[in-house]
Amino acid sequence: MPHPIVFDTQPGMTKPIRIAVLGASGYTGADLVRLALTHPNIEIAALSANSKAGLTMAEIWPHFAPYPGLPRLITSEAVDYASIDAVFGCLPHAASASLLSTLAGPKIIDLSADFRLKDSATYADWYGGAHPAPALLPGAIYGLTEYARDSLPGAALVACPGCYPTAVLLALLPLMAANAIGPDRITINAISGVSGSGRSLKEANLFPEIAEAVAPYAVGRHRHMPEMEQELSAAANQPVILSFTPHLVPMNRGELVTCIVETTRPVADLRAILQARYAAEPFVHLLPEGTPPATRMVRGSNHAVLNVFADRVPGRAIVIAAIDNLVKGSSGQAIQNFNLMFGLPETTGLQAAPLFP
Structure with a gap:
């Protein structure tokens, strides 16, 4: 069985931070995996995609062919969350809150819309149904990093803004x-x-x-x-x-x-x-x-x-x-938030220059 991808950690870090990416078969999830691959403090421990469970990332995303050590896709229910330090939720709205609200232990960085709005009635009005976990809304940090920086260290649940x-x-x-x-x-x-x-x-x-x-x-x-x-x-x-x-x-x-x-x-x-x-x-x-x-x-x-x-x-x-x-508007900002949640320099893993032309 291939080993999870892990790079050397930065000085001062005793062990890599184990992450799970839920919804890795979507554009947002795949871009998060792309960025996490070169993050020096991350171990990609689990990848989920319910409809693609059993496949490798390379089988649905050819650009991951050079990385055979990536975990095989499993269902979100099959993830061993007790061994995970941080969960990146790249699931659709409602499905994200329904699952993430049941987790205890890992820090959560949610990229869906489920924890962005503070008012559950507003959520119901715009997203067509009652919020799956309204009790979590007051404690969710709205993760526009440049404005949430002081609230991110030690945060348990961060809602990444929409693009x-x-x-x-x-x-x-x-x-x-x-x-x-x-x-x-x-x-x-x-x-x-x-x-x-x-x-x-x-x-x-x-x-x-x-x-x-x-x-x-x-x-x-x-x-x-x-x-x-x-x-x-x-x-x-x-x-x-x-x-x-x-x-x-x-x-x-x-x-x-x-x-x-x-x-x-x-x-x-x-x-x-x-x-x-x-x-x-x-x-x-x-x-x-x-x-x-x-x-x-x-x-x-x-x-x-x-x-x-x-x-x-x-x-x-x-x-x-x-x-x-997909980067500053989604997965890159999520990793920027992750860095601050775990006491890392916020630029870690995000230093790549823009691609041009």
């Missing part, structure tokens, strides 16, 4: 907290690569449907809207309601959000606020003045790039951010 909220909140939270933008009339147009809609077969995702085309979806009611409003409202100390329209574009990965906001201060002040907030951040970067963010700047990496521009309409600004939806 769109990650980009939007990195762009707007500092400005909202500084009262540099108003809480009303925020309009966000976003684009995402097709991987953002998951790996399950969908007619709308077939090549003839998406090639040479751009299409909006979930118009007026995308499930990430209450998540963005929750965090922006907390920063503003008053309710924030925004308009958000996502679009699917014919690329594999990448995400860009264009946020049109009402300003209370000059655009130069907005830029100074963003510069001061992110100057010391390893993964969030304000671009030179006048340079628009692009998905090619961050592809395959845990980096985010952003910038702010004056609108031709007085009293309005345009804030743009780009991330890789």
Whole structure:
């Protein structure tokens, strides 16, 4: 039987941290495995995919062929959780909370939507059913790493933000907290690569449907809207309601959000606020003045790039951010949170530069 993949640990670590990845057959789970493979403190001890149980990762993901030591896929119920230090939940909403709420012992980093919203009634409204584990919501840390850093060490349950909220909140939270933008009339147009809609077969995702085309979806009611409003409202100390329209574009990965906001201060002040907030951040970067963010700047990496521009309409600004939806918008941010939960430098395993071209 192949041995689990494990690399030499960093100095000071006595043994590797054993992880399980639930839902390893999806895009998010597979990208998490890809990143975990070169993390110096991780041992990939278990991989689950109920519909693919019994297969190897290479049998469903050919790019893992050079790694025959990866554990064979099993059902999530078959994982020996008593031997696991951390569980990455890459399962669909509802299914994730139903399973993870039964675990005791491992730290949980959940990449589904199940623990992001603090209000179970809001969850029921947007996700079409009662929350499977409402008692866990108050204790879940909302894992936008740059804003949750002080709460992550020792945390037991971390909810990783959605990909769109990650980009939007990195762009707007500092400005909202500084009262540099108003809480009303925020309009966000976003684009995402097709991987953002998951790996399950969908007619709308077939090549003839998406090639040479751009299409909006979930118009007026995308499930990430209450998540963005929750965090922006907390920063503003008053309710924030925004308009958000996502679009699917014919690329594999990448995400860009264009946020049109009402300003209370000059655009130069907005830029100074963003510069001061992110100057010391390893993964969030304000671009030179006048340079628009692009998905090619961050592809395959845990980096985010952003910038702010004056609108031709007085009293309005345009804030743009780009991330890789599968890395900073999902699995990379999950590992960034994992690092801080276990007392590791948060950049560990995430130092890869963006892939270009």
